[in-house]
Amino acid sequence: MKYDKADVERRMAGAVESLKGDLSGLRTGRANTALLDPVVVEVYGSMMPLNQVATVSAPEPRMLSVQVWDRANVSAVEKGITKANLGLNPMSDGQTVRLPMPDLNEERRRELAKLAGDYGEKAKIAIRNVRRDANDALKEDEKKKEISEDDRKRLEDEVQKLTDKYVADVDAATAAKEKEIMTQ
Template sequence: MPETILLNTEEKMDKSIESLRHELATVRTGRANPSLLDRVSVVYYGAPSPLNQVASITVPEARQLLIKPYDKSILGDIERAINEANLGLNPNNDGNIIRISIPSLTEERRKELAKVVHKYGEEGKVAIRNVRRDSNDALKKMNKNGDLTDDDLKGYQDDVQELTDQYISKIENMVSEKEQDLMTV
């Protein structure tokens, strides 16, 4: 039973890491990347749809995204959705496709984005610590019910703390890599 708690703890921590990875992918680093538009949703036939489901997004050059909608009648909607997403991108509609030139990041903007990356990192750490708390509570409950001895409880809590330290370290590495990527001109 305590092994199940440890497995669930590790699974939840993996999900937190994956969520952080997704969040960090949406922070732009001055290079074109289709994941920059992951948060953009377009109203298509009355229903909000992710941009990548209504158009193909390619990277023809290092600093340019090319968006080719499957249905040309929604070009204006796509352009509007990108503008409303507040990504700091300027879409150019030529009637068939939308081109987005990714501007170089200023030093000030790089520092702002680094702060955003750190905020995402802190949120990830909080999520990991919440998983640790929940697991320790479940172990204490088992101890209180008599299913676990005090020594076993201490051992399992140490295992949970070891997992927590591993995942916090992963988060710190991810954040520092993204920050280096941002600060590289």
Template sequence: MVKDVISSMNVHMDKSIESLRKEYQKVRTGRASTSLLDDIKVDSYGTLSPLNQVATLAIPEARTITISPWDSKMIAPIEKAIMNSNLGLNPANDGKMIRLTLPPLTEERRKDIVKQLKRDAEDAKVALRNIRRDAIDQLKKLEKDKSISEDEQKRAEKEVQDFTNSHVAKVDEVLLHKEKEVMEV
């Protein structure tokens, strides 16, 4: 029973960290990444489709993303979707493909991005603490129901805390890595 609680908690904590990593992939750094465009939906013949399902995305240079639609009629809807996406990117259309050039980030903008990264990391830590609290509550309930002894509960709580500490350290590590990437000129 204790192992079930701890393994369930561990899975949830891993998911929280993975969610943070995915969120960080969407953050615009000075470097081009196709993951910036993951959330863009394009009106494709009346249905909204993800951009990567109507075009090929490529990164020919460090600050450039090219979008080659499979159907040339899709250029205008793709441009419109990018402009409406609030990414702050201006698409350049040459008739066959769309080029997105990422402007270099200013120092002030980099600092703002880092602040947002820290807020996201703190949210992830709060989620980890909530998961820890739920696990400890489950352990207390097991002890109250006499399913486990008080000593087992205390040992399990220590194990839960150790897992929480290691996951918080992982969040800090992910934050530090992304922060370095953003502040890199």
């Protein structure tokens, strides 16, 4: 395994982008189909993303509608939405599951802010794992005599600077989302 700075940077940036996608799904009071992106449903003996078993739409500003393609999967979709812990209360109506958006009270705002913090922590863990992989690759390169000890230390410092930069990006994105949740 050879150290590749561009790959390390790409993977760290990917963790930040993934976080931003997750945070965009945390909607404050308006219905947004991205809210259901993290939902997985157990159907046909395996776990599948919700968007592979149903169509999600927002027919009203405070209502999501999930049109399940196979009637047999309606209860599994309801279960998946409930398990995702998004604070939504699914109501089935034939092959359609309706999700009214709850009003944001103080408790719900705190829950959403905490969830945003959890997403941020997962992104930081992913970034630290990339750092660990890069440092392992550098130690391996040094062991194979491809780089000197001084080069390894210099490159490890470079990896740490990248880690710090992307962790700061995660902190900024998470803090901005938490502020948005608490003030809207």
